Amino acid sequence: MQIKDFANKYQVQADTIRYYEKENILKPKRRSNGYREYDEECEKQIELIIVLKELGFTLKEIQQLLLLKDEAISTSCNNTTVLLLNDKISKLEDKILFYQKALKVVQTLKELIVEEKYQENKKVIEEMIDMFFRSVHERRML
Numbered sequence: 001m002q003i004k005d006f007a008n009k010y011q012v013q014a015d016t017i018r019y020y021e022k023e024n025i026l027k028p029k030r031r032s033n034g035y036r037e038y039d040e041e042c043e044k045q046i047e048l049i050i051v052l053k054e055l056g057f058t059l060k061e062i063q064q065l066l067l068l069k070d071e072a073i074s075t076s077c078n079n080t081t082v083l084l085l086n087d088k089i090s091k092l093e094d095k096i097l098f099y100q101k102a103l104k105v106v107q108t109l110k111e112l113i114v115e116e117k118y119q120e121n122k123k124v125i126e127e128m129i130d131m132f133f134r135s136v137h138e139r140r141m142l
Contacts, residue, residue: 001037001038001039002035002036002037002038003017003018003028003036003038005038006038006042006043006046010046010047010050012046012050017046020046020049021036023059023063024063025045025049025059025062025063025066026042026045026046026049027041027042027045028042045066048066049062052065055088055092056088056091056092056095057088061084061088064084065081065084068080068081068084098139101132101135102132105128105132108128109125109128109129112124112125112128113125
């Protein structure tokens with residue numbers, strides 16, 4: 001399959017496919033005429049990349065996992081993979097906590113403005129937004 005068909009099949013821009021190739025996370029074969037040929041192995045690879053991106057992995061993390069995937073099975077490889085996954089779990093748990101707090105803030109804001117109560121709750125709303133801003137700012141500084 002050529003790049004246009006491959007990109008369309010996976011709903012990814014052709015430039016993104018080329019970038020993945022440049023970053024060495026997607027490795028299509030080359031035909032004698034220089035065209036890329038995306039085979040079943042490339043399809044498995046792009047599916048893994050898409051899943052990992054949806055799970056919040058960065059391209060750098062994906063590169064690390066793919067390098068580990070290609071290594072021979074060993075205690076060292078396993079330990080490195082577990083460390084990487086533990087780090088991702090920790091980051092995801094932090095995001096979940098953040099979004100739970102954010103959801104509460106938005107729900108409270110809605111309650112404070114529903115039925116045209118904004119004016120009477122304006123001060124409380126501003127304080128709540130300021131508090132949440134400080135929380136977000138502190139989180140970014142970590």
